[in-house]
Amino acid sequence: MASESDLLQRARSFDHHALAELYDLYSPGLYRYAMRLLGHQQLSEECVADTFSRLLQALQARKGPDRNIQAYLYRITHNWIVDYYRSHPEEEAALEDDHAGDAPRPEDAAIQNLQAQHLRKVVRTLTQDQQMVIGMKYLEGLDNKTVALALGKPVGAVKSLQHRALASLKKILEDEGFI
Amino acid sequence: MKDTDRIDPCLEKLLDDLKTVPDRDPGAAVRGRSRFLAEADRTWQAVSKREIPRLSRWKPFTQKESFTMNAIITIVVLAGLVFGGAGTVYAAQDDLPNEPLYPLKTMSEDVRLGLAADPQQEFNLLTEMAQTRATEMAMLVNSGITPPENVPQRLQQQTQQMLQLAANMDPAEMDAALQQLQTQLRTQTQLMTMLQSSANSEAVQLLEQTRSSLQDRLRLVEDGLADPEGFRHTVRNEKQPGLDDSTEPGYGNGADGEAIPANGNGFGNEDRESGKPEDQNGNGQGSGNGTGNGNQQQGQGSGSGNSIVTPTPVGPGLGGDGGKGGQGGNH
Structure with a gap:
């Protein structure tokens, strides 16, 4: 290639x-x-x-x-x-x-879909950069360097964004009783 | 993942749920790809139209190398004028094989090939054109239309020309060319397979034939990467389809009884009953794309037979077979 x-x-x-x-x-x-x-x-x-x-x-x-x-x-x-x-x-x-x-029963799948839909909504409450870190790193599994290039920021700044994004997500989901 | 990347397990579980997505619809993926490549073609046309430097490669008309080239240019210019002006050739670039200006598109491609400054440029142009053929097939199939046979025929012929060019390059260039061809052929065979899932039965047959032919060429290229000298020998001595097989696609020249440069790649379908070439489908669309060395002669091209005739670049007089190919189709 x-x-x-x-x-x-x-x-x-x-x-x-x-x-x-x-x-x-x-x-x-x-x-x-x-x-x-x-x-x-x-x-x-x-x-x-x-x-x-x-x-x-x-x-x-x-x-x-x-x-x-x-x-x-x-x-x-x-x-x-x-x-x-x-x-x-x-x-x-x-x-x-x-x-x-991946739920086998339709009703479980429906609940999973609703949960996914809600989770996406929660992710969207983050700042745009934080969303990208969550999406690229935790959903796509890309490395910090690629995420940093996509954001146009140094790798250190990505780590800081990642920390804040995870903390925000956790707090919101805890408040809503998901965690 | 490093320690600093650790994530709360409950949060991780929730995010994992988002990771599961359904498989992408293969039909939608192919359509997306086709649209992208078609848009790339249009954008490229706009870009290349703006770029003047290409003109610096032109020589005065009187210095052009062959009668065929001048004849083709004349035909294209006349066709452009007849059909509505200089913009017509440009407009034709977006046409699909079932649209009226498509013959003009293929003719203008032949002209571009004929103007190629060297074999490497010719190879690059052929790469682009072969990819255009594959995209055209994808777009037609996705619209529920079976591609006309001349499209896969032209794809195969352009692939064969690339093999011939590669076989005459120096070792480093040949290796690079074969690698490029390998990737392209892999992509195209995959495309032909994917397209079959959304094609009608008639188109499936055509796609499978094309896939099989491309797969065959891919094997040849892969063997060539492992054994370059063997590849040169095989390609140079390969039986040229169409010399005596009238069922193959035709690349003869169409001017009756006229001596046409033998290494032409005219392209056309024949009317088997009358033995006359169909004007719309490439009567006399020879491109004169020979890459041969030595003493190429002018052959006696006649008709537009259904056989691929690829210029054989070695040895005196072999180019004359281009004309024979055309005759073969008229039996």
Whole structure:
């Protein structure tokens, strides 16, 4: 497989093959990330499509990432999700949840979905940077360096954000009786 | 995870619940990919249109290397004028094989190939064009349309041309080219497999044939990476489909009785009953993409037979087979 810098360089000259490889490499992870925070398949597909469309626009304008394209793409995806919830506050509760619980019984799965929906809502009460740390690190399992690049902050700042995000989450969920 | 990353177990359990997501719908994934690549094509067209430096590679018309190239340019220019002006060729770039300007799109591709400054550039163009063919197939299948046979045929022909070019590169270049081709062929075979899940039965057959053919080429490339000299030998001595097999896709040249440069890659379907080429589907769309060394001759191209004729780059006179390929299809 080509190195990331080589791939990025070829993508900058709109090498069809490199762009296809970028899509194949990163769209599955971005889709999962969107699904975890949106809980809706069609919306998540739309989010991934817009993410890659924005990448093309950036490349066309000779902008975009110089390195670590993964972090760059996660940043776009996350911004899309934040924008979506900001512009569709009324749909937050009405959104049909496609989240797949692993419960065998339908009623248990329904409860799991409601719980997931609520948890997403709680995550959204965090600051945008804290949400990204939770999403990228604890849901996607990405390392601190990639999270730091996506946030445009040093690794130390990511650790601090992570600490505050976990503390806030724990407090809210304790107050609500989930923990 | 390090100590500093430790998380409250109850909180961890709750977050774990969010991790489980349903598998992505493969059809939606393919559609998303196709849309992205189509958008990339459109964006690239806009970018390349703005970039003037490409013109610096042009020589005066009178210095262009072959009669074929000038003939093709004339055809494209005339077609552009007939169909509505210089913007038509540009507009055609978005067309799919079932749309009216598609022949113009493939013709303009042939022109770009003919203008390639060196084999490496030609290889890069072919890579891009082969990927465009795969994307076109995906877009048609996702719209419920069976791709016309000339699309996978052209994909296979472009892949074959890439193999021929790679076989004549120096060792380092060949290795890089084969690696690139390997990744592309893997992606395309996977795409052909994925597309079958959302295709009708007719399209499934076509997709499977294409997948099988691409898989065959992939094996050749993988063998080539392990044994470069064996690859050169195999590709150079490979039986060229179409010389005597009229069922294969055609890349002959269409001008009746005219001497056409033998290494042309004209592309067309034949009307088997009348023996006449179908004008819309590439009568005389030869691109003259030979990469041969030595004393290539002008062959006697006639008709537009259904056989892939890939230029054989070694030895005098082998290019003449391009014309034979066209004739083969008329039997």
